[in-house]
Amino acid sequence: xxxxxxxxxxxxxxxxxxxxxxxxxxxxxxxxxxxxxxxxxxxxxxxxxxxxxxxxxxxxxxxxxxxxxxxxxxxxxxxxxxxxxxxxxxxxxxxxxxxxxxxxxxxxxxxxxxxxxxxxxxxxxxxxxxxxxxxxxxxxxxxxxxxxxxxxxxxxxxxxxxxxxxxxxxxxxxxxxxxxxxxxxxxxxxxxxxxxxxxxx
Numbered sequence: 001x002x003x004x005x006x007x008x009x010x011x012x013x014x015x016x017x018x019x020x021x022x023x024x025x026x027x028x029x030x031x032x033x034x035x036x037x038x039x040x041x042x043x044x045x046x047x048x049x050x051x052x053x054x055x056x057x058x059x060x061x062x063x064x065x066x067x068x069x070x071x072x073x074x075x076x077x078x079x080x081x082x083x084x085x086x087x088x089x090x091x092x093x094x095x096x097x098x099x100x101x102x103x104x105x106x107x108x109x110x111x112x113x114x115x116x117x118x119x120x121x122x123x124x125x126x127x128x129x130x131x132x133x134x135x136x137x138x139x140x141x142x143x144x145x146x147x148x149x150x151x152x153x154x155x156x157x158x159x160x161x162x163x164x165x166x167x168x169x170x171x172x173x174x175x176x177x178x179x180x181x182x183x184x185x186x187x188x189x190x191x192x193x194x195x196x197x198x199x200x201x
Contacts, residue, residue, distance in 0.1 A: 002026040004033045006053040006067035011156045012185075016066075019180050019189045023201075027066075035060045046070065046083055046121035047137050058125035058133060064201065066192070070120035070184060072158045074102060074146060076109045085158070099150050099161045106146050118142040118162065118171075120184035122192045126199060136195050140187025144171070155179065 005016055005027055013029050020027060030036070039056045043049040046069040053067035071085030081088035081102075089098050106114055124136040147163040152172025159172035164182070171179060180186045 002028055002033070003064045003066055004028055004030065004035065004057055004061050006030055006039070006057045006065060012068070015180065015183075015185055016068075016189065018176065019186050020193060023193065030057060033061060033063070041069070041083075043069075043083070046119055047123070047139065049083060050121040050123035051135065051137060054123040054125045054135070062127055064127055064196075065125045066122060067124075068120055068122045068185065068188065070118065072102075072116060072118055072162070074106070074116045076106055076113045076115075076146075077102070095157055095160075096150065099158060102146060102158075103148065103150070103161060109146075111145075114145040116144055116146050116162065118144075118158070118184040120188040122185075122188040124192060124196065134199070136192065136199075138188050138191040138195065140184045140189070140191060142171075142182060142184035142187065 005013060007013055007029060008031060017027055035057060037056060037060060039053050041049045041052060043052050049069035050067050053069065054065045057067065058065045069083065071082055073079045073082050089101060118141065120140045122138050126134040144162045144164045147161045147170050150160045152160045152170045154174065154176065155172030160170055162171040164171060167174060
């Protein structure tokens with residue numbers, strides 16, 4: 001039995017496989033599972049969007065389906081970009097431009113106002129049992145502050161501007177192991193793994 005992870009993002013899939021290393025099921029992407037379907041993310045929360053993705057993919061496979069919705073919440077910007085993180089300033093806008101725009105918008109913020117967090121919701125739709133497909137959902141977070149400049153190559157998205165005070169560097173300057181141990185996706189996936197183990201997976 002395999003796990004289909006609802007993403008086309010190779011960086012994300014690598015993270016997921018690293019964090020869930022040792023899990024018995026084979027984790028494959030939608031593309032690897034041969035599923036091509038448009039997903040309309042019209043939820044108002046990370047949890048709603050993650051569940052929308054999982055349910056949509058589950059209509060095309062009997063396998064266990066996992067999906068995530070994640071993003072960056074900047075307190076000074078009233079939680080922006082939030083659930084619109086990937087679409088912030090347009091889906092085709094390169095992240096270095098998005099990252100610099102956020103830094104620029106915090107130009108007048110005091111240090112204590114630069115707090116932010118990565119949020120990740122992981123949803124699961126389990127294989128059918130007794131005519132029912134059980135659903136699970138968890139949330140993980142990763143607290144930090146917005147850096148004053150872009151730094152680091154070991155990451156993607158908003159990692160280069162997400163400063164982790166206890167590490168003295170941005171998320172993009174952490175090693176893969178350090179990032180996975182602290183990240184929002186790592187937090188959420190470990191919580192989901194515990195729930196799946198209780199379900200017998």
